[in-house]
Amino acid sequence: MRFRALALALCLALAPLAATAQEGPATLVADRIDFNARELIASGNVEIFADGRILRARRVTYLRGEDRVVVEGPLTLLDGPDQILIADFASLSSDLRNSVVQGARLVLDEQLQIAATEAATGAEGRYTQLYQTVASSCEVCAAHPVPLWQIRARRVVHDREERQLYFEGARFEVAGVPVAWFPRLRLPDPTLERATGFLAPRPSSDDLLGTGIAVPYFIVLGPSRDLTLTPFVTNSETRSLGFRYRQAFDTGRIEVVGALSRDEIRPGETRGYLFADGTFALPRGYRFEFDLELVSDDDYLLNYDIDEEKDRLDSRIAITRIDREDRFVAEAIAFNTLREGERNRFQPTPVVTVERQRRVPGRVLGGQMVWTLQAHARRREADVVPPGLPANSARDVLRASAAVDWRRTRITDAGLVWTGLAGLHLDAYNVRQDPTFPDGTFVRAVPYAGLEVRLPLAKAGAGGVRHVIEPVAQVIFAPNDRRPTPNEDSLTPEFDEGNLFSISRFAGRDTRELGNRLNVGISYTRYDPSGWTVGGTVGRVWRNDDLGQFRPGTGLAGTASDWLVSAQASYGDRFQFMQRSLVSDGLEFSRSETILRWRGRRHDLETRYTWLEADAGAGRPIDTSEWALDAARDLGGDWTGRVNWRYDFITNDASSAGLGLTYRSDCVTVDLDVERRFTSTTTLDSSTRFGLGVELAGFGADDRRDRRRRCGI
Known part of the structure; x- marks a missing residue:
């Protein structure tokens, strides 16, 4: 009877908590509960569960007349999977939403900590205001009480619905030293993957472009598309605006990147590039693919460190279908050469190919048969060949091809694998503007047969x-x-x-x-x-x-x-x-290549040596002897060093070299890079580039949630 009376009284005392809960009644668990008509006092390992929130404390008092919960700390409030509030004292509503706490520390997604003298949450639970705050994602301990970086602010407002943090009167400090002041500052909380706003700026210094800074600005255009604008300015009159547009569709995706620039390398000219690619699923297993590559001049990609290896651009549009038995490709490719001494009017553009290849189901003469049909065309813009160029420099070609390939395999009792091979390849050509071949159509047929033993x-x-x-x-x-x-x-x-x-x-x-x-x-x-x-x-x-x-x-x-x-x-x-x-x-080598990749607990190494004998027909008038090295080493703590190197043994000169140093901890990433390109052409000088990048953890989604936390540098 005594237990029933206690249970009945407890239910009457907690009735307001149950009435205000949205998803179910509140639950109170404690070592001891005392109550009367005005209040209920729970003490000793107290836990209150209300609408997905959990309050843990040593002593809790529920004031029935005020419908308030008064908590004497230390207390912990778990509000969802990504927010923890730790405080010395709290006054909360019965559903634990509306609250005023003192000596508060808010932890977001186990990454960002915001300490405040006082924190208040509205009745709807969307906004939390914190006063006299210090925010940091760095570990703070007795040996290092001052974190590597912190943001002090007069007030911080956390918008849980938009997952944004608004700072008022903010001061950014590094190792306790103020370095920047912001009257207003908005940053995403750690749970937000995409938000409109500035990304980490990246300073750089280049012999050709000057010393400047790039400041990306990310714009969310919807749940499946976004735009990034990257202004870049230097002290040598370089002005550039980079952009990247991405969009995902139900059946595919597209991405467009590019930039427009004005600089002193080509005074008075507007330079730039545009790369775009995408793929879409079509009915019956077909796919539509496109790849667009445009650039204003031959040296732009090198000047702005976009792609140092690309010396011919290829834009492509295609429809493809590939399955177990069938392959279909219809594509058109346009080339744009960036090589010194080559002219686009003498390059085959466009190149159009339509091909169908099919493996015949079942056995044909006891073996497997594959047939191929192809139509191919390539043309050049030029109609007349100037003196000094090969006579076929303006050649246009049409080709229709058909092929049949057959093979049959038999395994003997002794383990020998016998394979018979046979096939026929037919090609019909129509060649124009090449004196080597007469105008009109001619046909070539190449049969073959063979036997293979394994x-x-x-x-x-x-x-x-x-x-x-x-x-x-x-x-x-x-x-x-x-x-x-x-x-x-x-x-x-x-x-x-x-x-x-x-x-x-x-x-x-x-x-x-x-x-x-x-x-x-x-x-x-x-x-x-x-x-x-x-x-x-x-x-x-x-x-x-x-x-x-x-x-x-x-x-x-x-x-x-x-x-x-x-x-x-x-x-x-x-x-x-x-x-x-x-x-x-x-024992003379015509070609040789050696590749070594070695990944250890504290190092990552890839090195390659290439030797190629001169082959003018392949565009290689002299021998190639090159060594390349890319390596990274864990230097201890959170420091990583990197080095890359390319050396040409024919000219006895380095082609390029680079050094990098990265500090990546649980709360910050700092990248420092130095790159030197030694090669030069008649229009492009050698150059050295310095780059610096800083990224603070705790603002926006990050992959360092499970990283070991440590104090100091």
Whole structure:
């Protein structure tokens, strides 16, 4: 009877809390509860649950007449998954929404802390006002009571609905030293991923552009689109406005980036660039893709550090469809050369291709058959070739192609894998404005047949180690002589493990590999349960006759190709090594490439050495011998150092070099970069660029929620 009376009295006392709760009655849990007609006092590990909020304290008094909850601290109020309020004293409404607290500390999304002498929340629970505040996302401890950075303000208003923080009379301090003052300041809280406002500015210094600052401004245009404007000004009259527009649709997305600039590099000119790309899903599995690349002059991308490697722009529009049995591509590509000495009027633009490739369902003569149809056209703007240029510089080409490829595989009881190969490739050409070929249409047909034999051998070793050896021999029969065709898509054939046993090593269809030949190779791979994989390949091509299809430097010239020798080793994603070389019988290298990637607990290294013999037909008039290095090292604490380097051994000069230093803690990221480009042209001088970036954590969504928090630097 005593327990029932206590329960009845408690329900009557908490009736106002239950009436004001929106989603259910309030619940009170405590070690001890005392009550009378005016008040209810709970003490000892008190917890109140009301409408998703949880209040924890040592003593709580509910004043029935005022419908208020008075809490003596220390107290903790958990308001949703991303807001914690810690205080010394509080006076709250019965639903824990309307509150006035003293000695408050508000923690948002476990990242940003705002300490205040007093905090008040309105009855609707949307706005929280904090007075005499200090805000920081840095850890504060006894050894380092002053955080790395903090914002002091007379008042801060937190808008939970818009997820914004409004500072009044704000002062930004670094290590306790004031560095900036703001009468009004608006910043997103840590839970907001997208908000209109300024992004972190980035100062920079460049020999050509001058010393200046870029200040991005992000504009939210809706839930699926946004715009970023980036003004950039320097002390040398450089004025630039960069922009990026993004939009997502139900069936695709687009992105447009670009800039407009005025500078002293080209006085009086308006310079700029525009890159746009997008993809959309169409009915029946088709996709629409586009890629637009425009620039005002040849040096703009280099001057403004947008893309130092791009020396030919390609704009593309395409409709594609690819599935298990079928491939369809219809595309048009326009080229714009930025290379010194090349002119766009003599570049093939546009290049239009429509191709359909299909694997025939079921068996055809016991094997698998694939047919291909292609229509291809390329034209040049020029109609007349000036003196000094090749006679075919204004050539226009139309081509229609059809191909059938067949293969059948049989595995014998002894483990031999026999594969029969056969096919026919037909091409009809119409060539204009090239004296090498007569006007009109002519046809070329290239049949082939072949046989391939493989003998995969596997052996299990001690400790679960497996060894796999596979010798392969492939003989191909093809005609030696066919009518010459204009060659523009097959100028740079490659020779590596991927095409050692290919029917043709030319990338396009303008040229097909001719002549009888024997392709031989052997590969070895060792698999270790610990994660190591080690292997290598050796191969070569022998021909009946040297038909002169391959230039010196490709490794495929002559009746016998260079030896293809490759080796590789890997250990998960922590270590990768690859070496590939083309070596003649006299041990002379025509091509060689070595790549090493090593990722450790405290370092990340990627280095590459490339050797290429001169090949004028591929646009390489001199040998290439280049070493590139990209490395990063954890320097301890929150510091990371970076270095990149490219060196040309032919000219004995560095092409580019860079140093970087990053400080990334739980509350701030600071990036310092120095880049030097040593190369120069008749229109572009070498330059050095300095960059500085600072980003404060705790404002807007961040990936450092689980990062280990520490005091000091």
